[in-house]
Each structure stands twice: as C-alpha cells, then as structure tokens.
C-alpha cells in the first residue's frame with residue numbers, strides 16, 4: 251500500500267516547503283487548509299479543522315501519515331486570544347487525531363515548537379504542549395499507531411514572518427532594537443523540510459525531532475545580521491528599557507501585537523547543536539547574501 255502524507259496546514263510557510271520536498275521524493279501528498287483569501291497557495295482539500303471536524307474522516311484512509319502543521323504565530327496575538335490558540339492547536343489536533351484513529355491511519359505527526367512547556371505562561375506554548383500530551387496518550391492506547399513530535403526553532407527563508415518584519419524594518423536608516431539575548435538556532439525552511447522528510451521516510455519513525463540550524467544567535471544578533479548588510483544602523487537599547495518594553499508588550503491584549511512575550515522569551519529555543527551542521531544554511535551568511543533587499 252502506498253503511504254499518503256496528509257499535510258494539515260500544508261499551504262503555509264513550512265507546510266508548502268514540506269509538501270514540495272515530499273513530492274520531489276516521489277511521495278503522495280494531500281494538502282489540507284481553509285484556503286484563506288489572499289493565501290499564495292490553495293490546498294488540495296479545503297477544510298477548517300476547528301469548524302468542520304466531521305469532514306476529516308472522509309479524507310483519511312487506512313495507512314495514511316497525518317502531519318498536523320496548522321498553527322498560529324506566537325508573535326501576533328490572534329483575534330480571540332488564548333481561546334483561539336486552544337482551538338487551532340488543541341481542538342483541531344484532537345479532531346484530526348480522532349479521525350485518524352477511526353480510519354486506521356498509521357502515523358500521526360504534530361509540528362510543535364522548540365522548548366514549549368505546559369506551564370510556560372504563554373498560550374502559544376501551553377497549547378502546543380497540551381496537544382503533545384494528548385497525542386502521546388492517544389497513541390499509547392492505540393495499537394499500531396506511531397507518533398512523532400517535531401520541534402522547530404525559528405524557521406527562516408523568503409516569505410517567513412520574521413524576514414517579512416525585518417524587511418520592513420530595513421527601510422529605516424536607524425533602528426533601535428531591544429537587547430533580547432534569548433538564544434535561538436534559526437533553521438532555513440528548506441533544510442527543515444529535508445530533515446523532516448528524512449525522518450518520515452526513515453525505517454523507524456523517531457518519537458521526537460528537533461529542527462535547529464547551525465548558529466546559536468540572540469534575537470538582536472539575528473536582527474542585526476539581516477539589517478546591517480542592508481544599510482540599517484542598529485542601536486541596542488539598554489537592558490532596563492528592554493525589560494520595560496517586553497513587559498508592556500506582554501500585557502497588550504491587542505490582536506496583532508506580540509502575544510505574551512515574557513513567557514515566550516523564557517523558553518529554551520536553542521535546543522541541542524544539530525548533527526552535520528555543515529550541510530545546513532547559516533542564517534548570517536544567508537542574510538548577507540540571499541535575502542530580499544530594499545530598493
């Protein structure tokens with residue numbers, strides 16, 4: 251039987267790179283998403299996992315591998331706040347998992363995020379961790395079903411949220427930046443897609459997969475690595491002012507504002523150094539040579 255890869259959230263930044271990588275390896279992929287207006291790609295199956303859970307069973311088949319990528323940004327508070335994070339990260343995953351068990355799917359993969367904890371104080375992380383606990387408990391009770399939890403650090407590449415924000419900032423001659431030294435290991439989306447595709451096609455599915463790049467960087471180092479080659483002078487704010495800004499931003503309850511920044515910055519988003527780092531694209535080199543440039 252041919253394994254089909256059902257990518258829920260397969261039209262997004264990571265999902266579309268993964269779909270291309272799996273298809274390039276000759277594998278069968280079905281992308282599932284709502285098909286939001288203005289999205290660059292349309293899915294093979296248009297479906298809202300939160301509002302139309304009853305439709306999921308009709309698209310799944312025995313032996314499928316389901317990869318749950320639907321997720322919300324930790325950088326922008328969604329309309330509906332914590333409830334919305336819960337809906338997309340937990341309720342949607344529960345619906346997909348229930349349909350997967352009922353249809354006899356073989357493997358279920360959750361794309362979570364590096365360092366998230368069930369009590370981290372940020373709804374993004376807490377709901378991701380809750381969904382992982384749910385997945386583990388359901389797979390433990392379901393004979394024949396395997397699961398994997400994928401934990402990326404920050405993904406970058408043309409079109410990523412972080413690069414879009416930095417591109418806008420690069421129009422300024424000078425940018426004051428908060429001194430955020432929390433470490434991340436940014437990984438290029440194509441490298442992340444290859445490493446995940448390798449894990450999916452390996453003889454044994456790992457239970458957990460960290461997706462990390464070769465360079466540990468603080469957020470302000472990442473921003474400076476992108477902005478300086480584009481002629482934007484970066485001025486680092488003092489620690490005291492940074493702390494104040496982070497605290498104020500964390501308590502803003504406005505849709506689109508950074509959500510619960512304090513909790514997110516306290517997470518370990520660097521993980522362990524990757525295997526075979528030489529094969530991976532380094533952020534600072536990519537930012538200097540290949541990212542989009544202002545005119």
Ligand SMILES: NC(=O)c1ccc[n+]([C@@H]2O[C@H](COP(=O)([O-])OP(=O)(O)OC[C@H]3O[C@@H](n4cnc5c(N)ncnc54)[C@H](OP(=O)(O)O)[C@@H]3O)[C@@H](O)[C@H]2O)c1
Nearest residue numbers: 259261262263264283284285286298299319320321363405
């Ligand atoms: N990007 C990063 O740096 C990063 C880092 C760590 C972890 N992650 C995780 O990786 C996953 C993918 O991230 P991404 O950057 O690719 O996100 P993205 O570009 O925002 O893509 C999200 C995808 O989910 C779909 N989706 C959202 N709500 C849905 C719903 N209710 N029903 C069905 N589909 C829905 C979206 O399509 P429609 O809007 O058309 O439905 C889209 O295909 C997320 O879970 C994210 O938390 C990302």
